[in-house]
Structures are given as C-alpha cells and as structure tokens.
Amino acid sequence: MVKIVTDSCSDITPQLAQKLGIRVVPLYVHFGNEVYRDNVDLSTEGFYNRLEQSKIFPTTSTISPGFAAELFSELAEETNEILTITLSQLFSATYGAALQGKAMVTRDCRIEVIDCQTAIGGQMLLTMKAAQMADSGADLDQIAGWVRGAMSRVHVRVSFDTLEYLRRGGRIGKAQALLGSMLKVNPVIAIRDGATFPIARPRSRAQAMDFLVEFVKGFKHIESLAIEDATTPDELELLAERLKDIVPPERTYRSRVSPVVGAHLGPHALAVSVLEGE
Amino acid sequence: MEAGLVDGQILREMFTSGTAWLEKGVPDINAINVFPVPDGDTGTNMLLTMRSALEEARKNSDRDASSVARSLSHGSLMGARGNSGVILSQFWRGLAKGLDGKASFGGKDLAKALTEASKAAYEGMVHPVEGTMLTVLKDAAEAANQTAKTDSDGLISVLKAAVEAARDSVARTPNLLPVLREAGVVDAGGQGVYVLLDGAFHFLEGDADKIQYWRPHVVAADLPLAARTTPTATELELPYGYCTNFVLKGQKLGLRKIKRALKKKGQSLVVTGDDSTVRVHIHSLKPGEILNYATRHGTLHHIEINNMDDQYVEFIKLQKERLPAVDVAIVAVALGDGFLKLFNSLGTAIVPGGQTMNPSVRQLVQAVELAPSDNVILLPNNKNIIPTASQVERLTSKKVKVIPSRTIPQGIAASLAFSYDMDLEQNSRIMEEATKGVRTLALTKAIRNVQLNGLEIKKGYYIAILNDEALVGSGNNASDVILKALEKTNIANVEIITIYYGAETKDAEAQSIAKEIRDRYPVEVEVLYGGQPYYNYVISLE
Numbered sequence: 033m034v035k036i037v038t039d040s041c042s043d044i045t046p047q048l049a050q051k052l053g054i055r056v057v058p059l060y061v062h063f064g065n066e067v068y069r070d071n072v073d074l075s076t077e078g079f080y081n082r083l084e085q086s087k088i089f090p091t092t093s094t095i096s097p098g099f100a101a102e103l104f105s106e107l108a109e110e111t112n113e114i115l116t117i118t119l120s121q122l123f124s125a126t127y128g129a130a131l132q133g134k135a136m137v138t139r140d141c142r143i144e145v146i147d148c149q150t151a152i153g154g155q156m157l158l159t160m161k162a163a164q165m166a167d168s169g170a171d172l173d174q175i176a177g178w179v180r181g182a183m184s185r186v187h188v189r190v191s192f193d194t195l196e197y198l199r200r201g202g203r204i205g206k207a208q209a210l211l212g213s214m215l216k217v218n219p220v221i222a223i224r225d226g227a228t229f230p231i232a233r234p235r236s237r238a239q240a241m242d243f244l245v246e247f248v249k250g251f252k253h254i255e256s257l258a259i260e261d262a263t264t265p266d267e268l269e270l271l272a273e274r275l276k277d278i279v280p281p282e283r284t285y286r287s288r289v290s291p292v293v294g295a296h297l298g299p300h301a302l303a304v305s306v307l308e309g310e
Numbered sequence: 311m312e313a314g315l316v317d318g319q320i321l322r323e324m325f326t327s328g329t330a331w332l333e334k335g336v337p338d339i340n341a342i343n344v345f346p347v348p349d350g351d352t353g354t355n356m357l358l359t360m361r362s363a364l365e366e367a368r369k370n371s372d373r374d375a376s377s378v379a380r381s382l383s384h385g386s387l388m389g390a391r392g393n394s395g396v397i398l399s400q401f402w403r404g405l406a407k408g409l410d411g412k413a414s415f416g417g418k419d420l421a422k423a424l425t426e427a428s429k430a431a432y433e434g435m436v437h438p439v440e441g442t443m444l445t446v447l448k449d450a451a452e453a454a455n456q457t458a459k460t461d462s463d464g465l466i467s468v469l470k471a472a473v474e475a476a477r478d479s480v481a482r483t484p485n486l487l488p489v490l491r492e493a494g495v496v497d498a499g500g501q502g503v504y505v506l507l508d509g510a511f512h513f514l515e516g517d518a519d520k521i522q523y524w525r526p527h528v529v530a531a532d533l534p535l536a537a538r539t540t541p542t543a544t545e546l547e548l549p550y551g552y553c554t555n556f557v558l559k560g561q562k563l564g565l566r567k568i569k570r571a572l573k574k575k576g577q578s579l580v581v582t583g584d585d586s587t588v589r590v591h592i593h594s595l596k597p598g599e600i601l602n603y604a605t606r607h608g609t610l611h612h613i614e615i616n617n618m619d620d621q622y623v624e625f626i627k628l629q630k631e632r633l634p635a636v637d638v639a640i641v642a643v644a645l646g647d648g649f650l651k652l653f654n655s656l657g658t659a660i661v662p663g664g665q666t667m668n669p670s671v672r673q674l675v676q677a678v679e680l681a682p683s684d685n686v687i688l689l690p691n692n693k694n695i696i697p698t699a700s701q702v703e704r705l706t707s708k709k710v711k712v713i714p715s716r717t718i719p720q721g722i723a724a725s726l727a728f729s730y731d732m733d734l735e736q737n738s739r740i741m742e743e744a745t746k747g748v749r750t751l752a753l754t755k756a757i758r759n760v761q762l763n764g765l766e767i768k769k770g771y772y773i774a775i776l777n778d779e780a781l782v783g784s785g786n787n788a789s790d791v792i793l794k795a796l797e798k799t800n801i802a803n804v805e806i807i808t809i810y811y812g813a814e815t816k817d818a819e820a821q822s823i824a825k826e827i828r829d830r831y832p833v834e835v836e837v838l839y840g841g842q843p844y845y846n847y848v849i850s851l852e
Contacts, residue, residue, distance in 0.1 A: 098387035129390065215656075
C-alpha cells in the first residue's frame with residue numbers, strides 16, 4: 033500500500049492521521065533557543081499562550097534533508113511506494129529537503145514528492161483524499177496523478193485581525209497590498225499558485241465571517257471542506273453551523289492551525305478551504 | 311602532509327574558522343534576506359547548518375581529507391535549515407565527492423572539488439535561480455579553475471581567487487534577480503557563501519586569531535545609486551492651489567500666533583524660525599491673502615509662489631510608484647492630506663479636488679493614463695464631478711468605469727469593497743453597491759447669516775448636511791450639532807461610524823465627540839484625520 037506522508041502545516045488532526053494512516057512530519061517552532069516540534073511538544077493553545085507572554089517573536093523551521101532521508105528509509109522497510117505532499121515551497125524549504133532526502137535513499141522504494149502549492153486546509157483535503165485512495169488500493173502513479181490534477185481545484189481563504197505576523201515572518205507576498213490600511217479592517221487573503229494573494233477588506237470580524245460563508249456558497253459542487261480557527265473555537269462553531277447546510281458535516285473537516293502555521297497567521301485567524309468538485 | 315597540501319585536520323580547521331567568520335556576519339546577512347522568503351533567517355540557517363557539519367567533522371578524528379569532507383557533508387545534510395541550508399548541504403555533498411579518495415589536496419584538487427560542489431548545488435534545485443548563492447558558488451568555482459590552470463599547486467592563490475570571485479559575484483546578484491534590485495540589497499545566501507569561504511581563506515593565511523577582532527565585509531550592491539532610493543520613504547504633498555514660500559523678518563513675530571492665523575488659510579503649513587526671522591511654507595488657493603497677512607507683521611523676503619497644478623503630473627506619477635500593481639486600478643478625487651494617505655493606504659490613487667476645486671477632464675484623463683493598470687475605476691466623490699468623470703472614458707484608450715460616488719465616505723466604502731479577485735465589471739458592480747450602504751454627514755461653518763429650511767443660521771455657526779443634500783442642523787457647538795443630526799438619521803441600522811476631522815479641527819475635539827456617540831449608541835466609532843479644507847467634520851455612517 034502507498035504510504036502517504038505530509039508535514040504538520042496540513043493541520044491534519046492526530047485522530048484523522050491515525051485513522052487514515054498518514055505520517056504527519058512535525059516542523060519546528062522556535063522561541064529564541066527553545067525548539068518545539070509542531071503539535072508534538074507544543075499544542076496550538078500552548079503556543080498562543082506562550083505567544084501572548086513572549087517578548088521574543090517566534091520563528092519556524094523545517095526538517096533537514098538528512099532527516100527526510102532517514103524517515104523515507106525507515107518507511108521503505110514497510111512499503112515500496114511513498115507519496116509525500118508538502119506545503120508550498122514559497123512558504124517553506126520542506127519540499128527541497130524532502131527531494132534531497134529522496135535522492136539519498138538507497139533502498140528499493142519509489143518515492144514521489146509533490147509541492148501541493150497550498151497549505152493548511154487545502155493541503156489537508158488533498159492529503160486525506162490521497163490517503164483514502166491509497167486505502168482503496170490505488171497505486172502511486174494514480175494517486176500522484178490525482179493530486180496534481182486536483183491542486184487547481186483547491187481554494188483557501190483566511191481572515192485576519194492583522195497581517196502583521198504574516199509580514200514579520202516574510203510570507204506576506206502579494207497580500208501586502210492589504211497592509212497598512214489606516215481604517216480598521218479584517219483582511220481576507222487566498223493562497224494561490226503557492227503564494228498569498230490579497231482578496232478583500234471586510235470592516236469587522238462579523239463581515240469577515242459573512243465573506244467566508246459567501247465564498248463557500250459561491251461553489252456549485254464541493255467535494256470536501258476544511259474549516260479552522262486559531263484562537264476562537266466559538267467562532268469556528270458558529271462558522272460550522274452556518275456552513276452545515278452547504279456542505280454536509282461528514283464532508284467537512286474541523287481543525288485548528290498548528291503552532292508553526294500560527295506563528296505566521298497570528299491569533300484570531302479563521303480559515304476555510306474548499307476542494308471543488310470536478 | 312606534503313608542503314602546501316591540506317589534510318583532513320586542516321580542512322576541519324579551515325571551516326571552523328569559516329564558520330566563526332560566518333557567525334559574525336549573521337546579523338548583516340539576516341538583515342538583507344529578501345529571497346526566496348524575506349524572513350530574516352538566511353544567516354542563522356547557514357550558521358546552524360555549518361555548526362551541524364562541524365560537529366560531525368569533530369567526531370571524526372581521521373586525518374584523511376576525504377573522510378572529513380564526508381563528515382562535513384553528512385553533518386550538513388542532517389542539520390540543514392531552510393533553503394540556504396539545503397543548498398549548503400548540497401555544496402558539501404559535491405565537495406566530498408570531488409575530494410573522494412584524497413588523503414590531502416592542493417590547489418588543483420580544490421578547484422575541481424569546488425566545481426563538483428557548485429554542480430551538486432545546481433542539481434539539488436528543481437528550479438535553480440540565478441543571482442542567488444548558486445551563482446556565487448559557480449563563479450567562485452570558475453575563478454578557482456582559472457587560477458589552478460596557471461598555478462596548480464598554489465592552494466592559497468586558488469582559494470583567494472575563489473573568495474574574490476565570490477565577492478564580486480555577490481555584488482552582481484541584484485543585476486540578476488529583480489527582487490534584490492527592488493530592495494537594493496545583495497543576495498543574503500550569496501553573502502553567506504562569500505563570508506564562509508573568506509573565513510576559510512583567513513585561516514590558510516594564518517589570520518585565524520586576528521579575525522576575532524574583525525568583522526566580515528558586507529558586499530555592496532553593484533547598482534547605480536538611483537536604483538536604491540525607495541520612493542516609499544518620501545512624503546507626498548498634495549498639490550493644492552499655490553505653493554507659497556517666503557521669509558518674514560520683523561520683531562517679536564510670535565511663531566505660534568502666525569501658525570494659528572495661517573492654519574485656516576491653507577494646507578501643508580510649515581512655520582519655522584524665531585522671533586525675528588520666520589520661514590513660511592503653505593499651499594493656498596489665495597496666496598495674496600497670505601502675503602497681505604504677513605506684510606502686516608514685517609517685511610517679506612525670498613518670495614516664491616508656484617501654481618501646484620504644474621506639479622500635478624509629477625504628483626500622480628509619485629503615487630503610482632508607491633501603489634501596488636493590480637489588474638484594476640482605482641482613482642479617486644479628494645482633498646486633504648489625511649484622505650490622501652487613507653486612499654493610498656487602500657491602494658487608491660488621488661486626484662486633488664472637491665467641492666470648491668473641481669478637477670478638469672484633462673487632469674482626470676492624465677490620472678487614468680498614469681494609473682498602474684489598463685482597467686481603471688473612477689470615484690468622483692462629489693456630484694459636481696460625476697459629469698466630468700463620465701467624459702473620461704471616451705478620451706482614453708483604457709477601460710474606465712465611473713462609480714457615481716457623491717461623497718468621500720462613499721468613495722472610501724467603494725475602495726474598501728474592491729476585490730483583488732474580480733475584474734473591472736464585477737468590481738464596479740460591488741463597489742457601486744457599497745456606496746449605497748453609506749450615509750455622509752458633513753459639518754461646515756456658515757459664511758453669512760441665512761435662513762434655510764426654517765433654520766436660522768448665524769454667520770460662523772456650524773451647519774450639518776446629510777448626503778450632500780439636506781440641511782439637518784445648525785448651532786455653535788460642533789458636538790451638539792452632530793449629536794442632534796444623528797438623531798434625525800436612521801441610526802438604528804448603523805454599525806460603524808467613522809469621523810474624519812478637517813485641517814482646522816483638533817484631534818481632541820473629534821475624540822471627545824466620538825466618545826459621546828459611543829456613550830449614546832451601540833456602534834463602533836473610529837476617528838481619523840482627513841485634513842480636508844472647509845469641512846470641520848466629514849462623518850461616515852455605515
């Protein structure tokens with residue numbers, strides 16, 4: 033069976049990862065010299081508590097090529113086909129590290145590494161479908177082919193209180209057009225072609241949520257949906273309630289941004305990701 | 311070891327020195343980090359990668375150069391951090407390959423190994439980008455090979471050639487990579503490579519002890535100076551009437567008094583000097599009045615008056631430079647330095663104009679022509695300017711849509727509703743829709759005694775106008791007039807009130823009015839400086 037590997041920026045919950053047999057590799061979050069494995073040594077809640085008290089701005093890092101090589105070699109003992117889906121290489125060096133790692137593996141095992149050009153919920157939906165396909169007996173080429181074809185059908189929207197974290201972490205990209213508004217706004221961005229992209233400037237959190245709901249409503253056919261919060265579970269609950277008639281709960285995945293993602297989104301972020309039907 | 315050859319132990323020492331040198335360069339390298347992700351991490355990532363490489367090399371007590379190189383390669387692969395770390399680990403992989411089987415090496419071997427290292431670095435990247443550390447590694451290897459051809463044993467001269475070529479290559483990186491040129495910096499990873507090799511070279515030169523008192527040299531970008539000036543650093547001045555400058559000489563002039571008196575007469579006022587010499591800068595529609603006032607207090611010198619319409623095109627161009635490139639550009643008509651900043655902060659360019667100063671069709675066409683897109687949305691923000699704006703479309707080859715915004719708050723609401731995701735048609739539809747959700751309350755002072763709508767208005771009294779049509783209140787206290795006027799509007803369905811205070815109005819007064827509104831109604835109230843002339847307050851009700 034094809035082994036599916038992804039990184040922790042996919043925000044796949046441990047329960048789902050276990051159920052679907054997905055290997056979620058934790059990236060790292062740093063507060064000065066302290067290093068934590070994403071969602072392993074530090075939970076999202078713990079991270080945001082820490083963020084609130086910390087004078088140091090957190091930074092993030094990814095696995096080394098050597099680590100990837102060791103992981104692949106270890107997995108190659110159980111399987112001869114591995115599919116690795118990483119977040120966009122414009123956000124992280126994970127893709128490069130995985131490719132280098134792949135080149136070092138000496139065991140007889142086919143390894144594919146795909147930069148899925150997105151992250152968070154979008155990456156989650158692609159990875160989970162890949163794992164379901166693996167479970168139903170699809171081979172590496174079939175699954176990799178599906179992922180590459182489905183990438184353009186993934187649409188991510190994230191609303192913010194502030195884009196300051198995205199800016200400081202260097203991932204602001206084109207969304208910087210939304211920076212520096214003198215009026216109070218709750219900017220909404222997309223992830224497009226692997227990078228952040230400006231979308232809109234609702235004037236309040238309520239309007240931002242309306243925007244996210246309208247965005248989901250705009251699709252004719254939705255295969256699956258992921259919704260995530262950072263620090264506002266009540267709001268996520270409300271969002272889920274408003275979306276349950278558009279996408280049935282069994283095709284809606286609820287999660288929470290990981291600490292590594294949180295270091296770049298900051299508190300109060302809310303995200304919806306849609307895998308559009310063919 | 312033969313004379314002039316490097317064994318494993320020396321190789322380890324060389325890069326211990328190189329890493330120490332790199333460590334000193336980390337803050338500078340982090341500071342210029344813009345590519346591929348401007349996260350200020352490149353120096354740190356390279357240092358941590360090198361530390362991991364050295365740790366592994368120190369565990370290996372072998373004197374064999376190829377064995378130590380393999381350890382450096384393994385250590386860097388395990389400890390690689392970030393994109394620069396991944397490339398650095400490839401460099402070591404190639405270098406180890408190039409030194410394979412060699413107990414010690416000389417200049418020619420080093421040149422060959424550097425070539426292997428550069429090749430491995432390129433091969434490691436799916437999409438190699440020039441103007442990065444890849445280019446620097448390649449140029450260093452090429453120079454090393456050139457020198458090795460003529461001086462095959464001169465290890466020091468080969469490494470020296472590589473270091474110098476790396477430095478020159480770093481300086482050229484902004485010419486190869488536009489994102490560096492825009493930021494006016496050299497490539498951070500390239501700088502890291504240069505410092506690392508330079509540190510190793512210092513060791514061979516016998517300067518390892520000295521470098522603890524030195525600091526790595528930050529390579530300057532090989533760019534003409536003009537390319538490094540950032541237009542965003544300059545403050546834009548709104549062209550308005552006549553830019554009037556003069557020096558006033560007299561006795562006991564009183565800076566404060568002059569400031570107070572002139573503030574009402576124009577915009578962008580700057581008054582400096584002392585009791586006997588005062589320098590005045592102001593933009594005014596009536597420079598004569600300014601000069602009249604000044605001559606009453608002293609003598610005038612160095613008088614300079616320029617019609618700011620002549621600076622108009624330059625002003626529009628400057629705005630264009632600081633606005634992001636988009637598929638659909640927005641141009642709005644407004645007056646006031648606060649509104650200029652506000653619209654610019656939303657990505658909207660401004661054409662100066664308003665109630666008392668309608669821009670000409672020519673000015674609007676110029677602004678549309680200079681807008682950073684072929685699709686332009688025009689926000690006239692005044693009912694008298696809508697007809698002028700409507701003529702622009704047939705005078706330009708660009709696609710133009712006019713949103714019939716009648717007030718500045720409507721224009722701001724339209725700008726906020728703009729979606730980067732939509733085309734001209736869709737945007738003009740949602741933006742026009744957004745203007746409908748906004749009401750505007752404007753407060754100005756009556757210039758003579760009048761009777762209007764059954765209201766007795768004395769000269770100098772405030773009058774409140776709703777939606778640029780209906781007179782909804784008058785009185786001598788701004789706060790009272792505003793609160794009474796709000797009662798007459800349908801405030802129940804208002805969520806956000808934004809108060810834009812004018813050039814002659816104090817922030818404190820605006821803040822206290824905001825507080826009174828908050829105390830009375832369950833709405834969000836924001837206060838911003840609009841800097842508009844004539845209107846003490848322009849209030850947006852959404």
